[in-house]
Amino acid sequence: MSEAAFVKGLLLAVPASFVAVHLFGRLGRLGAVLGIAVGIAAGLAATALLPSGQIGYVASFVLMASIYAVLSLGLNVQWGYTGLFNIGIAAFFAVGAFTTALVTTRMPEGPLAAFSQQAFGFGMPFLVGVLAAGAVSGVVAWAIGRPTLKLRDDYLAIATIGIAEVVRLIFQNERWLANGPQPLRGIPQPLNCLTQTDGCGYLPAAVNAFFSPLTPRDYPFVYLAVVALVLVVVYLVLERMIESPWGRVLRAVREEESSARMNGKDAAAFKIQAFVVGAVIMGIGGALYAHYMVSIDYSHFDPLYATFLIWVMLMLGGSGNNRGAILGAFVIWGIWTGTASLIDEIRPALAAISSDLPARGPYLRFLFISILLLAILRFRPQGLIGEKRRTS
Amino acid sequence: MTTAPRSSPLRRLADLLTGASGLWILLAAVAAAVVVGSFVQGVEPQRLLSLLVRGVMLGGILALGAIGLSLIFGVLNLPHFAHGELMTLGAYLAFFLVLLLPSGAPLGPFSFGIEFLIAVAVVAPAVGALSYGLDRGVYRPLRARGSAPIYLAMSSLALAFGIRSVVYLVWGADFRFFYPGRARPAFELFAGIRVRPDQLFILGLALVLIVAVYLLLERTKLGKAMRATADNAELARVAGIDTERVVAFTWMLGGSLAAIGGAMYGLDAQMRPEMGWWLLLPLFASVILGTIGNPYGALAGALIIGIVWQVSTAFLNPAYGPGVAFLLMILVLLVRPEGLFGARGKRA
Numbered sequence: 001m002s003e004a005a006f007v008k009g010l011l012l013a014v015p016a017s018f019v020a021v022h023l024f025g026r027l028g029r030l031g032a033v034l035g036i037a038v039g040i041a042a043g044l045a046a047t048a049l050l051p052s053g054q055i056g057y058v059a060s061f062v063l064m065a066s067i068y069a070v071l072s073l074g075l076n077v078q079w080g081y082t083g084l085f086n087i088g089i090a091a092f093f094a095v096g097a098f099t100t101a102l103v104t105t106r107m108p109e110g111p112l113a114a115f116s117q118q119a120f121g122f123g124m125p126f127l128v129g130v131l132a133a134g135a136v137s138g139v140v141a142w143a144i145g146r147p148t149l150k151l152r153d154d155y156l157a158i159a160t161i162g163i164a165e166v167v168r169l170i171f172q173n174e175r176w177l178a179n180g181p182q183p184l185r186g187i188p189q190p191l192n193c194l195t196q197t198d199g200c201g202y203l204p205a206a207v208n209a210f211f212s213p214l215t216p217r218d219y220p221f222v223y224l225a226v227v228a229l230v231l232v233v234v235y236l237v238l239e240r241m242i243e244s245p246w247g248r249v250l251r252a253v254r255e256e257e258s259s260a261r262m263n264g265k266d267a268a269a270f271k272i273q274a275f276v277v278g279a280v281i282m283g284i285g286g287a288l289y290a291h292y293m294v295s296i297d298y299s300h301f302d303p304l305y306a307t308f309l310i311w312v313m314l315m316l317g318g319s320g321n322n323r324g325a326i327l328g329a330f331v332i333w334g335i336w337t338g339t340a341s342l343i344d345e346i347r348p349a350l351a352a353i354s355s356d357l358p359a360r361g362p363y364l365r366f367l368f369i370s371i372l373l374l375a376i377l378r379f380r381p382q383g384l385i386g387e388k389r390r391t392s
Numbered sequence: 393m394t395t396a397p398r399s400s401p402l403r404r405l406a407d408l409l410t411g412a413s414g415l416w417i418l419l420a421a422v423a424a425a426v427v428v429g430s431f432v433q434g435v436e437p438q439r440l441l442s443l444l445v446r447g448v449m450l451g452g453i454l455a456l457g458a459i460g461l462s463l464i465f466g467v468l469n470l471p472h473f474a475h476g477e478l479m480t481l482g483a484y485l486a487f488f489l490v491l492l493l494p495s496g497a498p499l500g501p502f503s504f505g506i507e508f509l510i511a512v513a514v515v516a517p518a519v520g521a522l523s524y525g526l527d528r529g530v531y532r533p534l535r536a537r538g539s540a541p542i543y544l545a546m547s548s549l550a551l552a553f554g555i556r557s558v559v560y561l562v563w564g565a566d567f568r569f570f571y572p573g574r575a576r577p578a579f580e581l582f583a584g585i586r587v588r589p590d591q592l593f594i595l596g597l598a599l600v601l602i603v604a605v606y607l608l609l610e611r612t613k614l615g616k617a618m619r620a621t622a623d624n625a626e627l628a629r630v631a632g633i634d635t636e637r638v639v640a641f642t643w644m645l646g647g648s649l650a651a652i653g654g655a656m657y658g659l660d661a662q663m664r665p666e667m668g669w670w671l672l673l674p675l676f677a678s679v680i681l682g683t684i685g686n687p688y689g690a691l692a693g694a695l696i697i698g699i700v701w702q703v704s705t706a707f708l709n710p711a712y713g714p715g716v717a718f719l720l721m722i723l724v725l726l727v728r729p730e731g732l733f734g735a736r737g738k739r740a
Contacts, residue, residue: 085542087473087549147726153542154471155725158676161473162718165673173711303669308553311546356564363560370554377547378533 004213005047008055011221013043015062015228056220061337062330063224066231067288069329072313073234073322074281080319080387081242082274083254085153088160090306091167092137092279096286097296098171098178099136100129101187104291118184119177126190130230130287137283138276140167145275150268156275164303172298183297187290190226195219227288231326234281238322241277250274251320251390304366309336312373318383327384332369339365415681415728419696422720426703433707438584443702445581449591451698452598453660456653457671458678458690459605460646466622466685467635467642469541470531473548475650475675476668477555482519482651483658483667484563486511490570501589503576504659512655516648523647524640526551552669559665568663594656601652602691605645609687614641622685673714674701677721683731692732696720 017039024031024038047055071093078084106123108116124132140163148159171178178184193200195216199208214222241247252260253267261267290296300306309332317328343350343361350357376383430440461475489511496505530551534544578586609615614637621628621638629635657667678697682689700720701713708716724731 083542085545147722151725151729154545155680155729157471157473157545158673158680159718159722159725161676162673162715162721165670166715166718169711169715173709304553304556308549311549315546357561360561360564363557366557367554367561370550370557373550374530374547374554377539377543377550378530378537381539381543 002213004215004218005052006044007211007213008059008218008221009044009047010040011043011225012046012055012059013040014225015066016040016042016046018228018232056217059220059224061333063220063227063292065330065333066224066227067285067292068310068313068333069326070227070231070234070285070288071282071310072317072325072329073231073238074278074285075310075314076278076319076322076325077238077274077281078278079314080321080325081247081254082250082271083153084149084271084275084278085157086160086275086278087157087303087307087311088162088164088167089282089310090301090303091160091164092141092282093286093289093306094164094167094171094298094301095137095140096133096283097290097293097300098184098286099283100126100133100287101184101290101296102178103132104129104188105184105186116179116182116185117175118179126188126291129291130284133287133290134280134283137286138280141276141279142272145272149271149275164301164307168298168301171301179297181298183295185295187294187296189219189223189291189294191222192216192219194222223292227292230284230288234284235322235326238281242322246270246273308366309369312369312376314383315373315376315381316383318385318387320387321383321385324383324385324387331384335372336365336369339368415724415732418723418727422700422723426700426706430703430706435706438586440703440706441583442585442587443706444699445585445587446591447699447702448695449587449595449598449660449698450702451695452595452602453653453656454671454674454678454698455602455691455694456598456649456656457675458682458694459602459687460642460649461675462679462682462685462687462690463618463622463642464646465679467618467625467638468531468544469625470544470548471676472646473545473672474526474552474555475646476670476672477552477559478519478523478647478650478668479654479657479671480559480663480665480668481522481555482515482654483663484559484568485515485518485651486655487563487568487570487658487663489514498574501579502593503571503574503588503590508570508659512652515655516651517644519651520644520646520648523650524643527639527643552672556665556669563663563665565665568658570659570663588660590659594660597652597656601649605649605687608645614638618642618645619687622687670714673721674698674717677717677724680721680729681724681731683734686731686733689731689733 017036020038020042021032021035024035027034046058050058071089074092075086075089078086102118102120103122103124104126105118105121107113107118107121144159144163145156148156172181174180175182191200194203194208194211195214195218197212199205199212211222242250249260249265249270252263252265253270257267260270289300293300310329313328313332314325315328316332317326318324340362343364347358347361350361427440457475457479460478461472464470464472464475486508490507493507493510496507498505530547531544534547576588576590578588581587581592607615609619617628617633617638618641620631621633621635622642625635628638654668657671674694674697678693679690680693681696682691682693697717697720701716704716705713728734
């Protein structure tokens with residue numbers, strides 16, 4: 001086994017261990033030790049057995065699916081636990097992505113300033129960007145939630161379509177804010193220096209030496225570990241919140257708002273809190289996305305990719321269940337990327353029907369995903385793993 | 393609210409502002425702001441008047457979508473998120489037929505030939521029937537299962553994206569024009585107001601259709617049943633109205649009007665697969681402004697939204713048109729969520 005494969009295996013072991021520890025959770029401390037051992041073994045085995053091209057594909061697949069899982073968890077707070085119909089996920093996704101981009105990049109200087117504009121650029125570290133993304137996204141949610149959440153449920157849905165469109169229009173047309181229709185480039189990748197020959201100046205030499213076999217092409221493995229960590233933190237925090245009295249009130253508001261109100265709960269206030277919490281998580285998801293993409297523009301936040309796909313993930317996995325939200329993200333992202341290669345396979349057949357069709361192949365996937373959502377709503381509205389029964 | 397003493401002038405002012413008149417005051421304020429804004433920006437009055445006429449035309453197009461959306465919202469308690477896609481589909485199907493039919497000479501000053509009118513006349517009932525078919529295939533099974541209304545709304549969202557994918561697959565993502573390359577000169581109507589003949593045709597057709605809808609709703613038994621069901625579905629059922637029949641006709645009427653509206657939008661501007669999604673926001677803004685379930689309110693709302701949208705382009709990037717409609721809708725939700733014609737506290 002090469003040194004690089006060993007390091008990559010250990011990085012893959014991070015998400016694998018999380019899953020294994022979770023599965024062995026019932027065994028207590030023994031389960032944790034066992035889980036980490038299994039995770040490391042799985043990570044090393046994967047890099048040892050699979051060719052390096054395929055293992056790179058696995059890493060970037062798990063990475064994107066994990067980012068979508070964060071977004072899906074955010075939606076689960078709003079829809080799954082509180083019953084808020086937000087069809088403007090793209091708004092919070094985009095606000096998070098652009099916020100971290102502006103906070104972590106520096107103002108363009110010299111000749112670059114002539115063709116790249118942005119309102120500000122603080123050059124702050126990754127974590128500051130992620131937290132700012134969550135905060136700004138939460139503020140936007142509060143502003144939109146306050147007038148609409150007191151009204152009937154449909155109004156929120158309509159208003160969120162509006163906010164998503166307005167956010168997209170702003171990032172498309174306002175050059176001064178985030179480089180208008182052109183992409184905003186150069187978003188820093190956290191710990192990217194580990195894959196460079198010089199290593200990271202702020203880390204001990206031993207750490208840099210350990211990661212020195214990695215080349216810049218291996219960056220997804222590093223970022224995968226970062227994203228997996230964020231996903232686990234978000235998941236654990238949410239589980240705690242949902243099991244708390246606060247989470248119980250959310251479910252009460254969802255099931256029967258009038259009786260929650262009769263018991264002295266301010267239903268509108270709880271709805272706004274859930275809406276903001278969900279939006280903060282979506283903003284964090286947007287930030288994770290931006291740092292992976294390096295350059296982003298308004299077209300990344302089309303309602304098809306940035307809202308609809310996430311809805312299908314949550315509905316398939318099981319709304320009202322955080323594990324379902326994560327599972328749905330992985331399954332749908334698998335279907336999504338899998339059908340892409342399937343459509344590549346049937347390219348000749350498509351060309352036989354019409355010469356235009358192969359280029360339009362991606363839309364077959366959207367059609368399939370739409371039909372899938374209709375089928376879920378009709379035949380299995382609770383999703384793959386439905387909500388846990390609770391007696392409280 | 394009624395129990396509070398009504399003598400204090402402040403109280404009376406608050407009541408006035410949150411009552412139906414408050415919304416009219418708000419709209420007057422928006423109109424005043426527009427006039428002052430364009431005066432400050434030095435926009436010529438002629439341009440403002442031309443935009444006003446264009447706004448009325450756009451309002452007519454929006455009304456064709458909004459009337460059906462409002463009736464469906466009222467009758468089925470369903471915010472029909474696929475309504476914009478019915479407009480897209482109407483436009484593209486008409487485009488398909490126009491290519492298929494032999495191309496005639498332009499009719500008088502208009503840019504289109506007789507084949508366009510034939511295409512629209514064929515497509516409207518077809519999309520109406522398709523809407524009803526979708527109700528039978530998608531929404532009715534869910535209603536029969538007793539699914540929560542929000543699941544029907546989500547299904548309509550899935551249908552919206554599904555229909556849009558089909559449009560992408562068949563016609564591609566590019567702009568389409570009914571008559572590419574045909575000159576569409578504007579001429580002076582009077583007092584320096586410049587419009588294109590097509591736009592006057594669209595305005596006229598919208599007026600004729602709206603009058604027809606008015607007669608249908610006011611003079612026929614079916615129309616009265618539709619209005620009654622849209623106003624209060626449970627009460628209508630108790631009164632012995634065959635609500636399934638009303639549902640069927642609501643879809644046919646709503647789908648046909650939306651298809652015509654879409655084709656007219658395509659004639660005036662251009663066709664793109666996303667056009668329905670963009671129009672959805674102004675449509676819902678019109679419906680909420682004019683009170684859900686009230687087709688005449690939807691008409692009034694659509695005209696107001698259309699005018700504000702167009703006139704705002706005098707001093708704002710035209711790309712923000714749907715955003716202006718959205719802003720107006722949020723203001724309405726803040727001031728008076730029941731809309732212009734709703735009873736206080738009845739629906740919101």
